Amino acid sequence: MSLIRQLSTAAADFQTEFERLRHWSAETDAAIEGRVAEILADVRQRGDAAVLDYTARFDRLTVDGMAALEITQADLQEALAAIPAAQREALQAAAKRVRAYHERQLEASGRSWSYRDEDGTLLGQKVTPLDRVGIYVPGGKAAYPSSVLMNAIPAHVAGVQEIIMVVPTPDGVRNPLVLAAAAVAGVHRAFTIGGAQAVAALAYGTATIPRVDKITGPGNAYVASAKKHVFGQVGIDMIAGPSEILVIADGTTPPDWVAMDLFSQAEHDELAQSILLSPDASFLAAVHASMERLLPTLPREAIVRASLQGRGALIHTRSMEEACEISNSIAPEHLEISAAEPARWEPLLRHAGAIFMGAYTSESLGDYCAGPNHVLPTASTARFSSPLGVYDFQKRSSLIEVSEQGAQVLGGIASTLAHGEGLQAHARAAELRLK
Known part of the structure; x- marks a missing residue:
């Protein structure tokens, strides 16, 4: 051949x-979709207990409680100190470049702005970071410390308050380079869980794992399916x-x-x-x-x-x-x-x-x-999607402060359109402010 x-x-x-x-x-295999739906529902109902069961079943990692699945900050720093100097320096150099690029991105597209028009009305946009995000790091066929940098650093630059990392560790084997990357990138909390159960824990929250606002990072078919299922409960980056x-x-x-x-x-x-x-x-x-x-x-x-x-x-x-x-x-x-x-x-x-x-x-x-992010749109979705960036860890709120003079102009316009739509309360709310 x-x-x-x-x-x-x-x-x-x-x-x-x-x-x-x-x-x-x-399209994901129907059998995978069905199994993922069962796992998500189970974790949503039983929380930590379900996460422990699935971790024992799929990763062959049996522990007494969730505390044993959390990777502490001391663990991360210990891994960073223990890896070979060449690897540590490479991680730090890569992180410096990734951070510098995303700081430029923040300046270009991640700041709030406003202006006042001729009648004194203020219009603008308020940009605020997400409170808490979850990053999924694959841990099956290969380990990806670079994915830790690419997901956590732009979240940090955006101003996210808490970054939760999940990474499967089959048979309890922790990859020191992944842990070191988490230390360099500033991950706040990390757990040795993976698969659909990790996505469910992040999306719904458990007694131990806090619910996040958005989940980013690549994974296998089960992870991709789970991200698709929980979208709406939380934000996601993409289905890669x-x-x-x-x-x-x-x-x-x-x-x-x-x-x-x-x-x-x-x-x-x-x-x-x-x-x-x-x-x-x-x-x-x-x-x-x-x-x-x-x-x-x-x-x-x-x-x-x-x-x-x-x-x-x-x-x-x-x-x-x-x-x-x-x-x-x-x-x-x-x-x-x-x-x-x-x-x-x-x-x-x-x-x-x-x-x-x-x-x-x-x-x-x-x-x-x-420096630029390596989390990129696949399968022709680059026609309408962008690389992961600072903007993915922020949200935008419109700012409107109408002046008394501005209400006289805008009120008439809004009243006319509201009546046209048959929404009289909308119209009256605008008309009450007219002199």
């Missing part, structure tokens, strides 16, 4: 093959699908670099998607050769191979402009412009979670330490 499908936009069947490539359903990367290349980047960039997302899981678009047929062939040669060197070769064969593609386009059009139709999570003049093509690109410009900007730098 070929390592990765190879398509051409000039082929008669391209559109059919392209649509087959793009297909991914966000498999990871994606799309590379637009003009043929000037070393093929090995591009091949490894494609691998970097394929290694997440078998459903991840890696696509390369280029008008240079010889470059596509060179990248394919690099992939064949480099793949056996990867520890996660089997996962990468399954991902590439199932959802990957090398696509020969008629031009770079056409490559940009195709990219916009896909709206990828990660988009690399691997070209000599990335600024030439960036204006043509409208839909992407994050855009990585130039040959030296590997997507993996964005995952860990560039």
